[in-house]
Amino acid sequence: xxxxxxxxxxxxxxxxxxxxxxxxxxxxxxxxxxxxxxxxxxxxxxxxxxxxxxxxxxxxxxxxxxxxxxxxxxxxxxxxxxxxxxxxxxxxxx
Numbered sequence: 330x331x332x333x334x335x336x337x338x339x340x341x342x343x344x345x346x347x348x349x350x351x352x353x354x355x356x357x358x359x360x361x362x363x364x365x366x367x368x369x370x371x372x373x374x375x376x377x378x379x380x381x382x383x384x385x386x387x388x389x390x391x392x393x394x395x396x397x398x399x400x401x402x403x404x405x406x407x408x409x410x411x412x413x414x415x416x417x418x419x420x421x422x423x
Contacts, residue, residue, distance in 0.1 A: 346387075350380040354400045366411060374404045 350373075357373035360366050381397050 334407075350377045350397070353377065354404065357404065367408070370404055370408045370411065374401065375409065377401050377404065 332368075353373040353376040357366075357369040360369040377397060377400050381401065384394065384397075
């Protein structure tokens with residue numbers, strides 16, 4: 330299986346990935362239902378961090394490691410943005 334990562338830098342990277350973290354990441358980034366968004370981001374963070382923690386016993390390629398690190402960063406940033414957006418919406422209705 331291979332996945333192409335875009336918007337992670339200045340070039341496209343296609344990586345052969347034997348793990349499912351990339352599917353969780355892609356699904357979370359496509360989620361458009363606001364009620365499912367937080368859950369899909371949390372699942373993708375968990376799955377991606379789990380793969381990252383397995384690195385010493387099950388190393389992949391340097392490209393996969395870079396993609397993991399960037400995806401974790403993007404997911405956490407999206408989670409924070411969504412939490413701030415929701416918090417702002419709650420404050421504005423109070």
